[in-house]
Amino acid sequence: MDDFLDARLARQMREAAVSAVAATRRKAIPGYKRAGAISAYAIARHAPQLAALYRSPVLIDALSRLADVPLLPCPRWDAHAVALYVYTQPGDRVGFHYDRSWYRGARYTALIGLQNDSTSELVCRVHRGARHRAEKELRVATDPGTLVFFQGDKCYHAVSPLGAGETRIVLSLQYVTSTEIGPVARVVSDLKDALTYFGV
Numbered sequence: 001m002d003d004f005l006d007a008r009l010a011r012q013m014r015e016a017a018v019s020a021v022a023a024t025r026r027k028a029i030p031g032y033k034r035a036g037a038i039s040a041y042a043i044a045r046h047a048p049q050l051a052a053l054y055r056s057p058v059l060i061d062a063l064s065r066l067a068d069v070p071l072l073p074c075p076r077w078d079a080h081a082v083a084l085y086v087y088t089q090p091g092d093r094v095g096f097h098y099d100r101s102w103y104r105g106a107r108y109t110a111l112i113g114l115q116n117d118s119t120s121e122l123v124c125r126v127h128r129g130a131r132h133r134a135e136k137e138l139r140v141a142t143d144p145g146t147l148v149f150f151q152g153d154k155c156y157h158a159v160s161p162l163g164a165g166e167t168r169i170v171l172s173l174q175y176v177t178s179t180e181i182g183p184v185a186r187v188v189s190d191l192k193d194a195l196t197y198f199g200v
């Protein structure tokens, strides 16, 4: 959805994101991903406007209507609940994956473009593995204010490599249909976040 945030709001959110950029942690997994990330904890401290947007009842209601199921924000211990992904180095990218839910319910991802001075795109392979529909590739330039919304375990997606001298910043909002999580799933989720995204 283009222009999900109007130009003024998109600019305000980008300014909030830039004020949190010093908290970026860069992580690389050879052959899979390389990018910077800013956790929900850092956002709460350095960009409270983004944390407020994440928990906005108006936004949650709009996304729940799109999903056709009541959505909830993730608990405050979840470093991934609201995060910024910052692509600044040539070759920064993320390989194909699903946003799997560690919770007992389904997980939905809302990505909002905040800055896109890049040729990098979100690449989605929709209907992958579906029996009666052909797989289709969608490529989305996440320009400021653009919303991409999908159920995490249905949409196989990646971020194509950044070019030289380019910058791309995306806000990621995670919502779930249940905030219940098993103790083992929580440990795995925390470890994965620490090792591959935000550091300890």
Ligand SMILES: [Fe+2]
Pocket: 097, 098, 099, 157
């Ligand atoms: Fe993802």
